[in-house]
Amino acid sequence: MSGQIAPPVLRTVGLTKAFGGLIAVKSVDFEVPAGSITSLIGPNGAGKTTLFNVVAGLYEPTEGHIEFLGNRVIAAPERGWLEPLLWILPPFATWALTYVVASMGGSDNLVQVLILLGLGLLITTLITAVIRPAWYGKFLTRLGIFKTARPNDMVTAGLGRTFQNIRLFANMTALENVLVGMHSRLKASPLDALLRTRQQVLEEATSAAEGRRLLGFVGLVGRDGELARNLPYGDQRRLEIARALATRPKLLLLDEPTAGMNPSETAAMMTLFGRIKTELGLPILLIEHDMRVVMGISDGITVIDHGEKIAEGTPAEVRANSRVIEAYLGKGAV
Amino acid sequence: MSIVTALLPFIILLPPFSGFGNQTDFVDGFAQAGVWVLLAVGLNVVVGLAGLLDLGYAAFFAIGAYTYAYGASPFSHNHIPFWPMLLIGAAVAAIFGLLLGAPTLRLRGDYLAIVTLGFGEIVPVVFNNSDKYTNGTNGITALYQPAIPGLFPNGFGFGNPVPYYITVAAIIAVAMILLYRLQDSRLGRAWMAVREDELAAASMGINTVTTKLLAFAIGASTSGLAGVYLSSKLAIVSPTQFGFTVSFTVLAMVVLGGMGNIWGVAVGAFVIYELQSQGLKQLNNFFASSGFPAIHLGFINIDFSTINFLNYQYLLYGLALVAMMLLRPEGLFPSRRRKAELHDVDDAGAANQELVEA
Numbered sequence: 223m224s225g226q227i228a229p230p231v232l233r234t235v236g237l238t239k240a241f242g243g244l245i246a247v248k249s250v251d252f253e254v255p256a257g258s259i260t261s262l263i264g265p266n267g268a269g270k271t272t273l274f275n276v277v278a279g280l281y282e283p284t285e286g287h288i289e290f291l292g293n294r295v296i297a298a299p300e301r302g303w304l305e306p307l308l309w310i311l312p313p314f315a316t317w318a319l320t321y322v323v324a325s326m327g328g329s330d331n332l333v334q335v336l337i338l339l340g341l342g343l344l345i346t347t348l349i350t351a352v353i354r355p356a357w358y359g360k361f362l363t364r365l366g367i368f369k370t371a372r373p374n375d376m377v378t379a380g381l382g383r384t385f386q387n388i389r390l391f392a393n394m395t396a397l398e399n400v401l402v403g404m405h406s407r408l409k410a411s412p413l414d415a416l417l418r419t420r421q422q423v424l425e426e427a428t429s430a431a432e433g434r435r436l437l438g439f440v441g442l443v444g445r446d447g448e449l450a451r452n453l454p455y456g457d458q459r460r461l462e463i464a465r466a467l468a469t470r471p472k473l474l475l476l477d478e479p480t481a482g483m484n485p486s487e488t489a490a491m492m493t494l495f496g497r498i499k500t501e502l503g504l505p506i507l508l509i510e511h512d513m514r515v516v517m518g519i520s521d522g523i524t525v526i527d528h529g530e531k532i533a534e535g536t537p538a539e540v541r542a543n544s545r546v547i548e549a550y551l552g553k554g555a556v
Numbered sequence: 557m558s559i560v561t562a563l564l565p566f567i568i569l570l571p572p573f574s575g576f577g578n579q580t581d582f583v584d585g586f587a588q589a590g591v592w593v594l595l596a597v598g599l600n601v602v603v604g605l606a607g608l609l610d611l612g613y614a615a616f617f618a619i620g621a622y623t624y625a626y627g628a629s630p631f632s633h634n635h636i637p638f639w640p641m642l643l644i645g646a647a648v649a650a651i652f653g654l655l656l657g658a659p660t661l662r663l664r665g666d667y668l669a670i671v672t673l674g675f676g677e678i679v680p681v682v683f684n685n686s687d688k689y690t691n692g693t694n695g696i697t698a699l700y701q702p703a704i705p706g707l708f709p710n711g712f713g714f715g716n717p718v719p720y721y722i723t724v725a726a727i728i729a730v731a732m733i734l735l736y737r738l739q740d741s742r743l744g745r746a747w748m749a750v751r752e753d754e755l756a757a758a759s760m761g762i763n764t765v766t767t768k769l770l771a772f773a774i775g776a777s778t779s780g781l782a783g784v785y786l787s788s789k790l791a792i793v794s795p796t797q798f799g800f801t802v803s804f805t806v807l808a809m810v811v812l813g814g815m816g817n818i819w820g821v822a823v824g825a826f827v828i829y830e831l832q833s834q835g836l837k838q839l840n841n842f843f844a845s846s847g848f849p850a851i852h853l854g855f856i857n858i859d860f861s862t863i864n865f866l867n868y869q870y871l872l873y874g875l876a877l878v879a880m881m882l883l884r885p886e887g888l889f890p891s892r893r894r895k896a897e898l899h900d901v902d903d904a905g906a907a908n909q910e911l912v913e914a
Contacts, residue, residue, distance in 0.1 A: 278759060280755070280759075345651070345654075345655065348658065349654055349658055349769070352658045352661070352765055352769075353763065353765050353766050353769065354763075354765070355763075372758065373755075373758040373759045374758050374759075374760075374761050374762055374763050374764070377759065377760060377761030378761055383759055385756065385759075389753050389755065389756040389759075390753075390756070391748065391749050391752035391753060391756065391757075392752060392753075393748075393752060394745070394748055394749070394752060398745055398748070401742075401745055402745050402746065402749045402757070402760050402762065403760050403761070405742060405745070405746055405749075405760060405761050405762050406760075406761030406762070407761075408742050410741065410742055412738060412741070412743045412770060414741075415737050415738055415740075415741030415742065415743060415744075416734050416737055416738065418737055422741070426741070426742075465760060466760075469760060469761050
């Protein structure tokens with residue numbers, strides 16, 4: 223470590239998420255420092271997974287915001303009502319121009335072309351707004367309209383995740399699953415695929431090679447042709463991690479990655495997390511119930527209960543914290 | 557695979573020139589079957605690959621056909637040649653695919669099916685009611701025929717179906733090669749990922765909106781090609797040609813052929829069309845001339861020689877679908893993937909082995 227402190231990879235500021243009257247996450251501030259494994263623990267129903275899903279862009283936060291790699295990417299939307307104005311502005315400007323041209327006695331053909339141009343603009347802007355490419359979001363932000371990032375935007379920004387209950391693409395092979403993870407990094411357009419340009423062929427070949435390497439890294443050597451649904455449980459968990467790594471993330475979110483595993487499988491997974499941290503230098507945010515895992519590999523722990531952060535610190539500090547013991551074991555245990 | 561695809565026209569070319577039956581009838585039937593093959597291959601992208609149930613597919617077919625009618629008929633006073641119109645028809649249908657896709661993308665499964673069903677009903681009604689532009693119920697007639705300077709300077713003509721047949725075989729070959737390329741690309745994987753688990757796909761960086769819109773647009777453009785070709789062949793378009801039965805028939809072809817497998821769907825559509833148009837006709841001829849005894853069951857008399865089997869087309873569809881669902885739910889020619897999905901673990905293991913080898 224160099225002397226200066228690296229800025230945190232992920233920082234939540236006053237993050238709140240309410241589902242109607244139920245406040246699942248209440249004003250949580252926490253950080254994932256660069257190059258560390260940070261764990262998020264708490265009793266069942268404490269709001270860990272909700273927090274996770276807000277970070278991953280699945281839910282819009284009710285209040286507060288999230289900074290990822292120094293950029294504010296997730297927050298409640300701002301000035302959203304301005305956006306529809308933006309959609310209708312170009313076509314209506316064109317039609318206004320059409321009116322001017324027509325009243326000044328412009329040619330009939332020109333008027334027709336302008337009317338169609340306006341219609342085309344309307345369709346294009348609406349479809350762009352639905353697709354919401356990255357440049358569109360940036361353009362809106364520059365105008366002061368903020369839209370919160372969607373899950374795929376977060377992946378592009380550098381966030382890879384796994385799911386609490388495995389969500390692989392069950393009827394695709396292991397390699398294809400990993401290749402889907404690479405999707406946002408690949409550049410070949412559908413047109414390249416149609417023409418099968420040399421660039422596209424090369425990209426497919428290199429990505430397949432990298433996919434196999436990643437499968438090897440998580441310990442799935444030679445299983446690349448196997449359908450994901452036919453892999454044993456532990457291997458499915460590993461494949462999910464390989465798929466998340468394939469997005470080449472700058473932060474890895476793991477949601478209970480050792481759930482349902484026996485002690486030896488759990489130990490193997492812990493080794494894998496250590497390798498991800500040391501060999502790939504990748505920070506990890508981990509939700510976990512197995513305290514041996516949490517205490518064994520975490521650099522920092524954040525504890526939440528009833529949606530609120532009740533403690534944070536090193537494993538030793540958290541273990542000794544009376545509020546944590548109370549949350550897990552009840553008041554009498556303190 | 558694409559070599560086989562390129563050989564498709566020659567494979568299909570064999571029977572009509574092998575000299576049995578009335579050649580012209582057969583070739584004409586084949587030229588007509590091509591429309592259904594194109595439709596089925598296009599719908600396969602939407603339903604089979606991307607998993608979006610589209611029950612209004614005939615709408616894009618109608619849009620392609622009317623585009624040609626607008627571009628090349630005395631009614632519209634336009635005469636754009638057939639070949640550029642193929643591309644224009646496909647592009648117009650693709651734009652309508654985007655327009656339908658954009659607002660309906662949040663819907664899934666049954667809800668999407670209902671909205672597309674509505675769209676499929678609306679489009680023919682619009683064509684029917686906008687008399688001024690589409691000539692209403694009478695349809696637009698006397699469309700110009702495809703022409704090749706030098707070879708067929710005045711159009712293909714009505715008597716000889718061979719040029720139509722070769723045209724449609726070429727269109728199908730190109731469409732299938734392109735669709736195979738798309739299926740094996742980044743976009744094809746994204747389609748499958750969205751079909752398997754949309755949320756996980758989004759969490760892996762796939763823009764699900766773009767992916768689904770492209771499925772709609774590409775499916776629609778294939779249908780648009782079929783529309784342009786059919787209208788040029790029949791030289792007439794009318795709203796009644798594009799009813800719900802078309803959407804339903806194409807969907808049945810995709811399911812019976814083997815959802816998700818481009819080849820299977822194409823062959824399935826071809827076989828089903830030939831069975832219903834030629835097979836049933838042959839059945840009529842057979843019973844009319846064979847002297848098969850009539851069956852008397854009390855007051856019920858069944859005389860096969862007077863039954864017109866063509867009238868029972870949809871009954872046979874229904875029976876075929878039920879039988880398929882019971883015996884072979886993955887379709888006649890399933891993709892390896894789908895076969896594995898719908899059979900036991902042992903079968904799946906074998907299918908995996910095939911996948912590794914492929």
